[in-house]
Amino acid sequence: MKLFFWQPWLIPLLPLVGALINGLFGKRFSKSVVASIALFFTGASLLFASVHAYTLLHSGADALETSYGTWIRAGSFAADFGIYLDHLSLVMMLVVTGVGFVIHVYSVAYMEHEGGYYRFFSFLNFFMFFMLTLVLANNYLLLFVGWEGVGLASYLLIGFFFQKDSAANAGKKAFITNRIGDFGFLIALFLLIQHFGTLRFATVFNIASSLPAETTAGLLTAIGLLMLVGACGKSAQIPLYVWLPDAMEGPTPVSALIHAATMVTAGVYMVCRSNAIFSRAPLALLAVAIIGALTSFFAASIGIVQTDIKRVLAYSTVSQLGYMFMAAGVAAYSASIFHLMTHAFFKALLFLGAGSVIHGIGGEQDMRSMGGLRKYMPWTFWTMLIATLAISGIPPFAGFFSKDEILWQAFSSPHGSKIFWAIGIITAFMTSFYMFRLIFLTFTGEYRGAQQDAHSAHADHGHVPHESPWLVLAPLVLLAVLSIIGGWVGGNRFEHFLAPVIQKVQTESPRLQVAESAAIPTSEHGEKTGESKALETSLMSISVLVAFSGLGLAWFFYVKRPELPGKIAAASGGLYKLVLNKYWIDEVYSAVIIGPLVALSRAFLWQIVDQKVVDGSINETATAVRGVSHVVRQQQSGLIRSYAGWIAAGAAVIVAYMVWMGTR
C-alpha cells in the first residue's frame, strides 16, 4: 500500500503551493526567501517526478493511471481529476520539471534587479503547476485546464512589465490568439463527448481504435482538424503564430521556459497524445504536416533578417515547432517528441544565453549594437555556440539526432513525402544560417555598443560588457551538456521507448501501412533493411552538408565580407522589406479582422442597432402610446407610486375579464 503522499498528484501541486505562498505573502519576504520557496517547491516537484519516473520504468507497466475523484458530472458525462503517467507524459514531465528547475535557478540572479520579484516567482511556479497538469492529465478536460492555465501564466508573465504598453498589448494578444485556437479545441471536445461519451484518454483511444475505420474516418478527421486549430494557437503555427514573437516582451527566463522549452510544445504533445485519433484521420494528419512544413519554412525566412536577438530566437522557435508538427504529421510521433526534448535543451540555453548577453551589455537587444562579446563573456559564448551547433543539426550535438530523425521520417514514412523532406532541408539550411549569423553578429568582430555609450549621458555607468555571475552561468553549462548528449540516445531507441504510447495503435491500422509502404522497404518494427539504411545514410549526409553550408554562408557574410548583407538587402529591395516586416501579417490581421470588427461593433451594432433600432423603437412606441393616451395624461404623473396603482387597477380589470371568460 503506497502512501497517499507518494502518489503523483504532488508533482503538479507542489509548485502550486509555492505559487500561493509567494503570491499571498511574498511581498513581506526578502528576495532570498522568495527565491528559496520557489526553488524548493520546483525542486521537490522535480524530485517527485524523478521518483515516479523510476517507479513507472521499474513497474513493467506501460502506464499508471490514478483518479482522485470527480471534477464535473452532469448526467452521464463526467470528468475526473486524474493523472495518467506513461512514457510520453514521463518524458514531458521530466523535461518540464528539469528545464523548469534550471530556469528557476537562473532567474534567481537574473531577476534580482527587477521589481516584483515575488510576483515573478509566484507566476513562474504557477506556470509549472498548470504545465504539469497539462502533461499529466488523464483526460482532455483536465488537459484543457492546464492548456488554458499555461495561457494565463503566459499572459501574466508576458505582461510582467505591465507599465510598458507593448508588454501589456503582447500579453493580451497572446491570450486572445490562444483563445481562437481554444475555440477549435473546445469543439473537438464536444464532438468527443457526443460520440464517445467521455474525455478520458484511455477510453477515447480504445473506442477510436476499435471502431472500423470506414465509419469513423469523417468524425476523427473533424476532431483531428479541430484539435489542430487548438494546437496552432498554443504552439504558434500558421495562421495563429503571430503572438509568439510579441511574447518576447516578457522577461527572458520566461521566454526560455514558456515560449521556447515547454508551453509552446503543448500543441505537439497534444497531437502526439492523440495519435490514436490522428493516425486514423489521414487528412487531419496531412494538414498537421503541411502546416508544420509551411510554418517551419516561413518562420525561418523571417528569422534571417531580424536584428533583435530575442526575436531571431522567437522565429526560430516557431520554425522548430513547425518541424515537430511536420514530424507528427507524417505519423513520426516519437521523432516529434524527440525533437521536442532536444529543442527544450538547446532553445532554453539559447534564450538564457541571450539573456546573459542582454544583461551583460545593459539591456540592449539589437544585434547591430553587439559584436565582439566573445572576449567579454566567454562562458556565455561557448555555451551558446554549443546550442547553435545543436540547433543547426551538426553532429554529434543533440539537435542533429532529432532533426535527422524527422527528416528521415518525412522522407520515408508512409505518410511522408519528398516535398516535406525538401522543405525540411531548406529550413535546416536557413536555420543554420540565421543561427550562426546570430553568433557572429553577437560574439565576433568588434563591440559596436561602446561607441553609442560614449555619447550617451550614461557613459560613466560604463556598460562595459561583462560576464554574468555564476548563478546565471551554471544553468547555461548544465543545459550545454544536455545540448550535447541529449540526442545520443538515438532516434530508434527513443522510438522504442515511446512505442507503448504509439505503436499500439499503429499496428491496429495496417490498412494504411500496406497501401503506402511500398516505396520504402521497412520491416514491421521500424528496423531498416540494408537498402533503406544506405538511403538513410545518404540523406543524413545531405542534412549535415546543408548545416555546414549554412554555417559557411553565415561566416562569409558576417565575418569575411560583412559589407555584403547590406548590399544584398538593398539590391533585393521589395523582397527584403517584405520579409523584414514579417510579410506584414500583423498589419493584415489588424486591418482585415480586428479593425473592422471593432469599427463595426461601435458604429453599427452599438450606435445604430442598439441605440437607434432596438432602443429607439421602444422609446418610439412609448412616445406613441403617450400621444394616444393624451386624455389620461393627468393620471400619468410619472411617479412610480401611481404606476403601481395602475398595475393593480389594470390587473383587476384583467382578472374580472378572465373570470367572466372562464365562467361563461
Next chain:
Amino acid sequence: MNASTLNPWILTITTFLPALGALLMVFLPRRDRIIRWFALAISIVTLLVSLHLPAHYRQVAPANSGSFAYELNLHWITSPNIHYHVGIDGISLWLVILTTFLVPFCVLASWKSIHDRVKEFFILLLVLETAMIGVFIALDLFLFYFFWEATLIPMALIIGIYGHERRVYAAVKFFLYTMIASVLMLAAIIWLYAQSGTFDFTELQHLLASGAIALSGHTALWLFLGFFVAFAVKVPLFPLHTWLPDAHVEAPTAGSVLLAGVMLKMGTYGLLRFSIGLFPAEAHKNAPWIIALAIIGIIYGALVALVQPNMKKLVAYSSVSHLGFVVLGTFSFTRAGMDGGVYQMLNHGISTGALFLLLGMIYDRRHNYEIKEYGGLATPMPVFATLFLLITLSSIGLPMMNGFVGEFLILSGAFQARAIYGILAASGVIWGAFYMLWLYQRTFYGTIVNPLNTTLPDVDTRERTILWPLAVLALVMGVFPQFWMNSIDASVAGILETPKVASSAPTLQVKVGTVLK
C-alpha cells in the same frame, strides 16, 4: 430543538426575516451607524438561517420529480383560491442562497457610498431581499406574481432615488419595461386560473400535462408567450435588453449587484420553472428561435460590450452575453446544457456581482465610470488589481474558475442539441476574453496618465472583506462544482422528464392522484 422541526417553516423564516428587519428598522433612530450595523446584522442572520436549506437538503430532497423540499402549503385567500405554497428544489435552493449571500455584501458596499436617506435605503434593500427570495420559493402562481412585482418597486426606488445623474429616466424605463411585460404573464396566469380554479404550480402542471386543461394550439402558444415575454425582458434576452445598460449605469452599486446578481436570474429561473415546467411542448416547439435569440445575444452583447467607453455599461452588456449562455443551455433540453445553465446563473451572480462591487470601489474613489479616465491603476492599487483580475478570469471562464464549468456544460449541451448552436456560441469564449482583457489592460496596465489616479488608496479592510470571499468562492465553485451540481443535476433530470410525462398519460394519472390527495 431538533433541526428538522424547522423544516416546514424554514423557507418562510428565511424569506420574511429581512422584511421583519426592515419593519423594525422603521422604529430605529435616524443614526446612520446604527442603521448600517442593524442592516448588516439582519442580512447576515438571514444568510445563516438560509444555510439550513443546503445543510439539510439531502434529507428532505424530493424523491420523485415534480415535488419540492421544505414544502409548506397553506390557504391564504379562499376566493379566489390562493395558497401560500412554498418549496424549493435543487435549483431554487441555490438561487435562494445566492440571494442571501449577496445581500450582506451589498450592505457593506453601501456603507459609505450611501449617505443620504440611509434608513430608507436599507429598508428598501431588505424589502427587496424578501421579495427576491419569495420569487424563488413561490409555488403558487399568484404568490409568485406577487413577489415578482414586489421586487420592482424597491429596485426602481433604489435606482430612482440613490442613482446617478439620469436616475429617474433609468428607473422609469426599468419599471415600465419590465412591468408591461409582466402584465402579459399576469394575463396568462389568470387565464389558467379561470380554466382550472387553481393557482397552484404543481396542480397546474399536472392538469396541463394530463390534458385536463385542454389547450388548442393557439392558446398554448399565447400562454407560453405570455410567460415567456415577462421572463425574457427580465433575463434580458436580445432584443429586449435595452433597459439593462441604462438601469445599471444609473443604479448605485448595491442596486447593480442585486439587479445583475439576482434579478436577471428571476427571468432565467422563470423560464426554467414556469415556461418549461408548465408548457414543455410549446417550449420544445419554440426552442429554435429562442436559441437563435440567445446566440445573437451572446455574440451581440459581447461585441457591443467591447466598444463601450463606460465600464459599467461594458459589464451590463457582458451580462446580456452571459445570460444568453444561460438561455441557450436551458433551451438545449440536454442534461449538460440545463445543468450548466443553472450553474451559470450562480456563477454570473458571483462574478458579475463582484465586478459591480469592484467598479463601485473605483467609483467611490473617482466618481467616474469612463474607461479613458483610468490606466495604470495596478501601480497604486496592486491588491485591488489582483482581485479584479481574479474576477475577470472567473467571468471569462478560465478553467478551475466557476465560469468555465457553467460555460463548458452549456456549450457541450448546446452542441449535442445541434452542432451549430455549440459552434456559434463557443465563439463567445473569444469575445469574452477580448472585451474583459481589453478593459483590464486599459484600466490597470500602462502608466498613469491622469494625475488624479496616482494617489488612489488600495483596498481597505471593509473592501477586502467584500472581495476575498467572492474571489475565493469563484475559485471553489470552479474546483468543486459537484457540491452544487449534485442537487442541480437531480432537479434538472426531473424537469427533463416532464415532457416525457406529457406523452405518457397513464403514469401521469397516478401522479395527479397522489398529488391531489
